[in-house]
Amino acid sequence: MTVTVHAPAKINLFLRITGKRSDGYHELSSVMCPVALYDTVTITFGDDDGIQVACAHPAVPEDSSNLVARAAALFFETAFAGCPPLGGGMRIHIEKRIPVGAGLGGGSSDAAAVLVALNRHFGLPLTHTTLQAVGARIGADVPFFIFGAPALATGIGEQLAAFPYLAPWTALLVYPGVAISTAWVYKNLNLRLTKDEKKLSKFHFNGRFFRLDEHLVNDLEPVTESAFPVITEIKRLLQAHGAKGAMMSGSGSAVFGLYADRDRAESAYKVLCGNQQRQNWTLYIADLLI
Ligand SMILES: C[C@](O)(CO)[C@H](O)COP(=O)(O)OP(=O)(O)OC[C@H]1O[C@@H](n2ccc(N)nc2=O)[C@H](O)[C@@H]1O
Ligand SMILES: Nc1ncnc2c1ncn2[C@@H]1O[C@H](COP(=O)(O)OP(=O)(O)OP(=O)(O)O)[C@@H](O)[C@H]1O
Incomplete structure (x- = not known):
């Protein structure tokens, strides 16, 4: 079977x-x-x-x-x-x-x-x-x-x-061809951040909505980004090509751009795929499963 x-x-x-x-x-x-x-x-x-x-x-x-x-x-x-x-x-x-x-x-x-x-x-x-x-x-x-x-x-x-408060975005995912160790990223987090537990508790997400301009944040991003500046480049490109917001996922290295509809994501996909200098990158279009 x-x-x-x-x-x-x-x-x-x-x-x-x-x-x-x-x-x-x-x-x-x-x-x-x-x-x-x-x-x-x-x-x-x-x-x-x-x-x-x-x-x-x-x-x-x-x-x-x-x-x-x-x-x-x-x-x-x-x-x-x-x-x-x-x-x-x-x-x-x-x-x-x-x-x-x-x-x-x-x-x-x-x-x-x-x-x-x-x-x-x-x-x-x-x-x-x-x-x-x-x-x-x-x-x-x-x-x-x-x-x-x-x-x-x-x-x-x-x-x-x-968390039923996300809009039906389409994500354009860009994998820059580098595999990142999650353990390495957590190890390299700036530990000064974790000393004041009371201060950190305010970072809990609360609310019943998700605003891209306010909530699209990833504390692990600066760690991975400082070792792999390609992540900054991808975010900039996604934003320049119509993404409503762009950020690294989890510990990286993939970056996602969020698009209001699939057509816009597909246009950006075509432009980014056409750039022969970025041969190591792999792009995917994937709807959010909300
Ligand atoms: C970065 C995220 O993907 C965000 O969703 C997760 O926090 C990571 O989840 P994961 O890959 O399933 O992580 P695990 O396989 O459990 O742990 C890998 C390593 O990441 C670190 N780790 C992971 C999760 C967590 N909350 N704190 C940690 O410090 C630990 O050093 C651990 O040894
Ligand atoms: N079924 C599997 N698929 C992918 N990787 C696996 C699998 N089993 C073990 N591994 C090992 O786990 C490591 C990381 O795998 P994975 O691709 O899940 O990481 P990740 O995308 O960074 O995950 P996360 O977002 O959970 O941190 C790799 O080094 C890989 O060799």
Whole structure:
């Protein structure tokens, strides 16, 4: 039996760091939205008891460190105390379209898709809450993808509330061809920012609307931008070509421009694609999944 799932990318439209925990993880307040750029994850169930991963992408591991393998292993550990029922063996094939190390959450989304698919396949042994907790053990972004809708994320990103206040923008995503380590970005955050917890708490998103001129902010952007000035260049280009707002997503390196409609995004796409000097860049048009 084969199950195919489409794992979307995400963008962070607002991301402020609100604190730092004793385990080194940062607390944040972030407006996150899935976008219509997908990896395809195909699970083929077999009768052996192993978990095999196949992904023809040079930057994605095919061993047990792949986030989908970790997701499957943790699912069986939690749902069946590590003893999967007969037919618990599987081959997971990932067709990667979401760029890697882009701040678009590709690996986390693949892992979430596998958790949800396995839970369905095995008759819902885990509640939604437990599935979210399993996801959080894999990565801070995984619970958001299980949630599967625009959300205001707090805690380290795992506490989620519906955020139905985004407009139907089309995003033009630009990946500049550099993969960024999320851990590196958090490590290089200016820690002076995190000393005054009271001051930081005012950075929580509150309100029932999203204003591009006021809310499009990402505390991680200056860290990545200072090491990769190409991010500044992309933002400037997107704004010069009709974007209502442009910002880096998550820890980078992808930058998104927001457009009021698809036609405008497509015009900008054509102009930016036409520039032969930017051969390492990859562009995607993706509607926000609101
Ligand atoms: C940048 C974002 O994508 C914004 O949504 C997330 O905060 C990152 O989520 P993620 O990639 O799922 O992160 P994880 O895989 O859990 O953690 C990678 C590394 O980033 C740092 N990290 C991550 C999340 C967080 N709230 N604080 C952190 O300090 C930790 O050093 C951790 O070792
Ligand atoms: N299924 C997977 N897809 C992509 N990367 C994976 C996967 N499993 C493990 N990885 C590893 O995870 C690292 C980062 O992957 P990913 O593309 O998810 O980062 P990201 O887009 O910066 O994510 P985030 O926005 O959550 O920080 C890469 O070094 C990659 O080798």
